[in-house]
Amino acid sequence: MFSKPVLSRLLAPASLALAAVLAPVAAAHAANEPGQISITVRGSGAPVLMIPGLSSSAQVWDETCAALQPQVQCQIAQLPGFAGAAAGPRQEQQYLAAMRDQLQAVLKAQAPKRVTVMGHSLGGTLALMLAAQPDAAQIERLIIVDSLPFLPGVQNPNATVESVRPQMAAMRDAMSKGKPQAAQLKPMMASMSNSPARVDQLVQWGLDSDPASVAQAMYELWTTDLRPLLPKIKVPTLVFGAWAAYAPMGSSQDIVTRLYQSQYAGLEGVQLKISTAGYHFLMWDDPALVQQSTREFMGLAPRPAQ
Template sequence: MKKYILIIALLFSVLCFNVFAQTKSYPFEVLKTGKGKQSILFIPGFASSGEVWNETKTAFEKDFTCYTFTMAGFAGVKPQLNPSFENWKTEIANYIQNNKIEKPIIIGHSMGGGLALALAADYPELIGKIVVVDALPCLAALSDPSFKSKENNNCSSTVNQMTAMNETQFYEMQKQTMPRLLQDATKLELVVGWSVKSDRTTFGQMYCDFYNTDLRNRIAQIKCPSLILLESYFINLKPIIDEQYKNLKTADFKYANKGLHFIMYDDTAWYLEQLNHFLKS
């Protein structure tokens, strides 16, 4: 009798494990496309949809398996409670391990670039290569090189500010902000629309949390090849950027010829040329 009870208990445990594995809720949605032995994970920037990578995927999914992320609470994806940069990093790593994705290439834009740096730093054996599209190890240090992250940073005032706006006010704020980040006017409404569809609490929380993130020391742990693509204006700040990235010994820096923060839209041909050379080398 004890033998049968033990077998039933073991079967129940296996069933529970399988159900958990199938229903695990990650703080992002993922679209898998393409076919190839090598995998690319595309992580969009702050309040952006995975659609920001559509043109990039078209160029590479014939040779690579592509996993395109949209983070919870951004661009219409259902939000999750208590979002944080560190939790998102950990859950992307869990997704890679649980799905047995071997040595993927991580391509991240803006906050997604920060996540690429953090993943490669904290899981150096997990990642094959990274491409950072217009992101810095510490955004706040761009204006204050002596910036120190706060422990238990309170983001409630930023969240309250964002949630207090009505839809018209928030739309107007984003419409005024976006031309500073995007030169291609044909993409303006698309990108603004992603922000407007984003959960306002997630928007405020993650803006505050990412601004408090400092990866300048952690990136010394990165072992994989790293391509850093930066917008054209940043060439004027090269000494400051070199200082921020000084601990990343595997980096190859490239500055775009034109355009702003959304390099994939503003200098598309140059951007795809850099990716082609780096991914296929």
């Protein structure tokens, strides 16, 4: 359905003291502890756990968090191995499951308070994984920013985890051998944001990321099919999808919309918003859509006039 440049766009890819409600897990999630997620808390309103994507810094959520003030408490995660955060042990071969479990501990520490989980790209995958868990009572709603339950389905509707595993394993092994160069990263990152300054930031985050962590996380993204788990998710879910980057490659908005609808068909009541202006990093490229739709979805009052 899509060309290789389109597929590359989908590969996408601090610190205040924790609030008292998060004190029980503060030690387990201290900043820069190898293999551990760190959490930065800003604001004091309705809690929103914000999860960045592959190779991204927690800073990717800065503008979104600021725009949701003063009604939201942002709990911004930094995933290990990405954008300079300390990586975990090399023997760990379950990046997504390990991150899911750490994030679940963050959520459980806040019980009985319920939390909105907002994830971008790989962060969206983690958000879906969290909500599909049997003990997901701490999650009130999901906001997914340009993430799909099964990435290989973009290229081949008949793809399966087993059919793509050999190719993805070879990719992981090749990526793990050394750091990429800026010249290698820039063409891919240029298709992920329509702002040249943002592209430069994405390249730097990629250069600062641990190659083995990125390779393992990407391998798992491409060999994980969450579609069978979608019926287990019982909370309201808002999904943002991107079309603008596909347009130069000949894909219509209708085709992209149907792709998202097909992938999320198993999630009852899902709301879908397709951006006509933004690339993969919609929180940067189409902030009005993401911020306003998030406010409406969470039932927040309009942002006070500046």
